[in-house]
Amino acid sequence: MEKLIIRGNRPLRGEVTISGAKNAALGILPACILSDEKCKIENLPNIKDIQNYISILTRLGAEVDMLSNGRTCIDAQKINYENTSSAHEEIRNMRASYYLIGALLGKCKRVEIPLPGGCDIGPRPIDQHMKGFQALGAEVYIEGGKVIAKAEELLGATIFLDVVSVGATINIMLAAVKAKGVTAIENAAKEPHVVDIANFLNLMGANIKGAGTEVIRITGVEHLSGCTYMVIPDQIVAGTYMLAAAVTYGDILVKNIIPKHMDPLTAKLNEMGILTEEYDDAIRVIGKENPKAANVKTAPYPGFPTDLQQPMAVLMCLADGVSTIHENVFENRFKYLDELRKMGANVSVNGRTAMIIGNGKLTGSVIKATDLRAGAAMVLAGLAAEGKTEIMGLNHIDRGYEDMEEKLRSLGADICRVSAKEDADEIDHEVC
Numbered sequence: 270m271e272k273l274i275i276r277g278n279r280p281l282r283g284e285v286t287i288s289g290a291k292n293a294a295l296g297i298l299p300a301c302i303l304s305d306e307k308c309k310i311e312n313l314p315n316i317k318d319i320q321n322y323i324s325i326l327t328r329l330g331a332e333v334d335m336l337s338n339g340r341t342c343i344d345a346q347k348i349n350y351e352n353t354s355s356a357h358e359e360i361r362n363m364r365a366s367y368y369l370i371g372a373l374l375g376k377c378k379r380v381e382i383p384l385p386g387g388c389d390i391g392p393r394p395i396d397q398h399m400k401g402f403q404a405l406g407a408e409v410y411i412e413g414g415k416v417i418a419k420a421e422e423l424l425g426a427t428i429f430l431d432v433v434s435v436g437a438t439i440n441i442m443l444a445a446v447k448a449k450g451v452t453a454i455e456n457a458a459k460e461p462h463v464v465d466i467a468n469f470l471n472l473m474g475a476n477i478k479g480a481g482t483e484v485i486r487i488t489g490v491e492h493l494s495g496c497t498y499m500v501i502p503d504q505i506v507a508g509t510y511m512l513a514a515a516v517t518y519g520d521i522l523v524k525n526i527i528p529k530h531m532d533p534l535t536a537k538l539n540e541m542g543i544l545t546e547e548y549d550d551a552i553r554v555i556g557k558e559n560p561k562a563a564n565v566k567t568a569p570y571p572g573f574p575t576d577l578q579q580p581m582a583v584l585m586c587l588a589d590g591v592s593t594i595h596e597n598v599f600e601n602r603f604k605y606l607d608e609l610r611k612m613g614a615n616v617s618v619n620g621r622t623a624m625i626i627g628n629g630k631l632t633g634s635v636i637k638a639t640d641l642r643a644g645a646a647m648v649l650a651g652l653a654a655e656g657k658t659e660i661m662g663l664n665h666i667d668r669g670y671e672d673m674e675e676k677l678r679s680l681g682a683d684i685c686r687v688s689a690k691e692d693a694d695e696i697d698h699e700v701c
């Protein structure tokens with residue numbers, strides 16, 4: 270087991286380049302299953318979730334060539350739904366494995382996989398995914414901890430999602446691209462990665478219109494060819510580094526991003542009195558002491574992303590006055606606040622609303638990452654805090670952040686990773 274040791278309270282300054290979007294790549298990889306040729310994917314982030322997905326595809330029968338610099342060539346023609354049993358453990362351990370249902374249903378008309386896992390942030394049903402597959406003509410049921418879906422053929426249909434779901438929108442899109450006729454997904458998610466996956470499928474020859482709006486129309490095609498595609502930059506990782514500048518009162522140029530995707534965060538930072546400068550593919554954030562308190566309500570895109578509410582809470586701890594977070598997307602995404610309390614945060618939770626009374630400082634403590642974005646929040650808290658912070662649960666952080674320590678070190682952070690068994694007090698000064 271490993272832990273991070275951070276000596277905080279130093280402003281981060283410099284430039285950081287953002288890697289490809291995890292949640293886009295996690296849809297693009299299974300989308301390759303639908304192609305009848307090789308696909309070359311560029312800008313894949315080097316993170317655990319992507320490594321696991323590639324391992325799943327390989328076990329299913331895909332030929333994967335890992336090229337340099339985040340480029341991968343995938344030939345999924347030999348993938349067979351019967352091979353999923355060899356990847357049960359990996360499938361069970363990640364959320365995005367649910368895209369195998371849409372992709373394998375689209376390719377093989379049959380799939381049987383364990384229910385997906387993922388971050389523990391409240392109930393995460395897949396009823397809207399199942400409703401979509403059923404509307405397309407599949408028989409879908411859950412039995413013995415597995416999702417089983419089969420169809421003679423898939424026929425286009427109109428599906429109205431009861432909740433705006435990123436996963437259901439993408440999954441239904443995957444199943445529908447080769448279905449006969451026209452499928453309409455109404456009340457669809459509009460997240461940048463939904464659009465990215467639709468763009469990838471279209472480049473392969475799919476006919477998807479309206480991605481990024483509330484109604485996506487998919488006219489089924491018989492054949493998808495190969496292509497070369499570059500994954501968009503990661504909106505949430507970019508937001509994490511923007512907040513790193515804010516919480517350390519530093520000055521960071523966050524590069525290789527799509528500034529438009531950052532609007533909800535940029536606007537909130539500005540509201541808190543933090544300066545930002547926007548460029549074509551970068552945003553500079555100039556932190557300041559005692560930012561103003563703010564209220565955040567998470568919502569599907571283009572609202573404030575639920576994946577950034579945990580990192581944002583750290584800034585609120587440092588703000589002047591009372592801030593609130595209303596979590597509209599997931600039922601139980603406040604567990605990490607117990608860890609921030611250990612660092613002196615004054616927080617209370619009432620249902621889906623957290624109240625944070627900022628007192629301008631956090632103090633180092635021993636804390637743990639309870640999920641991926643909670644992990645990012647813990648790192649930000651450690652960077653902002655006075656004294657030494659030790660963070661456990663790095664497996665969560667490694668799922669979604671490429672080279673996080675190196676990137677932070679290059680910005681001036683005092684951060685290092687040690688084996689939790691080692692006596693960090695003796696060695697960490699040499700290693701950091």
Ligand code: EPZ
Nearest residue numbers: 292365392393394395396397398432434435436598599641
């Ligand atoms: C995706 O999860 C992301 N995961 C999450 O990222 C992200 O937090 C979330 O979208 C919201 O943006 C991946 O892309 C792999 P949803 P997903 O379906 O698809 C309810 C991260 O840190 N719902 O949009 O699982 C659901 O319970 C992660 O990178 C149903 O009720 O989220 C939730 O309340 C964590 N029935 C809401 O909809 C369904 O069938 C939105 O969930 C599906 C969802």
